[in-house]
Amino acid sequence: MLGKLMTGLAGSLALAGAYVVHEGAIRIRVDEQDAKGTHVHLLVPTALVPAAMMFVLEATLREAGTRARPWLPAVRAATEGLARQPDCDLLEVQSADERVHIAKRGSLLVVDVESLRETVHVSVPLRTITGMAHRLESWSPAS
Secondary structure, eight states, X not given: OHHHHXXXXXXXXXHHHHHHHHHOXXXXXXXXXXXXXXXXXXXXXXXXXXXXXXXXXXXXXHHHHXXXXXXXXXXXXXXXXXXXXXXXXXXXXXXXXXXXXXXXXXXXXXXXXXXXSEEEEEEEEHHHHHHHHHHHHHHSOOO
């Protein structure tokens, strides 16, 4: 009996793991350059984003949706269009002490910022951005 329970549990964990891998992850890495600098590395499964939104106050979601509403159709169109395109560099800005690079890599939007003080890397699945635009739109009052 215990063996069947453990097999069922292992199968459930394998399915949950496969779902999380399929949905992708948001990767955030911040490394400060000085000797005592902070290093933050996060890997957040995108499957957790809708669950995390359940903990955000309704008023906050409504305000975010209302403020973002004018741009949400453009965000959705851009991310859906980028998803169909091959990998490409979208933006690169460089100054004497800072470099910003935004690119589409596979199914990800990748943002890299390098400066004398810190290095920041963020990658987000395009599908997650599209989904968030839909969710924010549903929280904003119709115009």
